[in-house]
């Protein structure tokens with residue numbers, strides 16, 4: 001059982017738990033296992049520079065060389081590692097509030113480190129087994145700017161002429177996070193008229209909270225409407241997620257933009273394997289079926305989706321939170337290419353975003369949660385399984401009960417003492433009925 005690592009690296013309050021000493025020790029443990037040349041990057045948090053120096057010292061002390069890529073999106077670091085390096089560490093707390101920071105550790109393909117490697121790193125960390133090298137073997141540190149290369153790689157992957165012809169008006173809200181030097185420049189190079197909002201890197205995140213929820217994107221919604229933009233684009237703090245706003249100022253849920261890009265990828269490639277999680281909308285399945293695609297469902301989590309895409313040579317994957325994965329580019333959620341693909345879809349279709357969204361299959365969802373002590377979680381899960389023998393059930397992650405044109409998934413949280421229940425159906429009433437059915441099942445085994 002891992003003690004330090006969560007679903008993607010380590011995340012703690014900066015300088016309280018995540019001190020320079022802590023970061024340096026983890027980096028040295030990681031470097032002991034991975035060796036070679038390690039790329040590092042960060043988001044613009046107030047603590048990022050301090051932690052990056054500590055990470056660098058830890059890596060050098062075990063003989064690794066360190067390439068500092070500066071402030072840039074997590075996917076740009078993932079791209080660089082896959083192309084050139086033996087591993088990578090991104091200093092970021094993703095969408096968490098400003099006081100947090102964290103370390104996303106990458107393997108040589110630029111995917112978040114797997115569980116077995118993280119367990120080995122923890123073993124080295126807790127037992128002080130870092131292999132410090134002699135004075136003459138200490139690594140070397142240097143800087144490299146990969147940002148322009150990343151931007152150009154994104155642009156090369158879309159029909160830039162078509163996008164230029166469309167003369168789109170785009171508002172970009174980087175939330176003062178890691179995409180300030182990438183997304184606005186990608187979009188400008190694609191010939192769009194760009195209005196920026198919160199595109200000065202600032203670790204205090206003065207404009208908005210780094211998580212791109214509808215509540216946090218109210219300024220972007222207003223600006224899209226005020227300037228008459230075709231689309232608004234927003235990212236989270238480390239710019240691996242992409243959320244958009246349509247030309248009417250409507251927030252577009254992540255599963256909708258996922259479905260749009262999926263459709264385009266399948267059409268362009270004449271089908272392919274699409275990977276997503278068991279908690280993603282049936283719209284993704286429907287589009288795959290209509291467009292010669294094959295759908296593969298995994299446990300919840302972007303790293304699981306990325307790994308599956310690599311394993312089966314998949315075409316495209318993602319999650320409902322605006323994380324889109326293009327495995328021939330980056331084995332992780334990418335913001336630059338997601339943005340460019342959305343612009344390409346607008347340009348080639350010639351239709352407004354709201355109309356494209358309306359053409360997608362419609363499903364309604366409901367979410368509920370209930371407190372459940374950690375030691376009761378297994379009893380509840382076993383009870384639910386016994387109750388549902390008459391149904392089609394998928395146990396890839398939690399218990400997913402599948403009915404005609406809908407489902408309900410019941411999952412214990414991995415980090416909190418709660419159970420989550422999430423349903424989807426063709427009508428709002430049916431979605432509500434299914435979520436209540438799921439909640440009743442949990443309650444039955446709670447006491």
Ligand code: MG
Nearest residue numbers: 094236238240
């Ligand atoms: Mg993120």
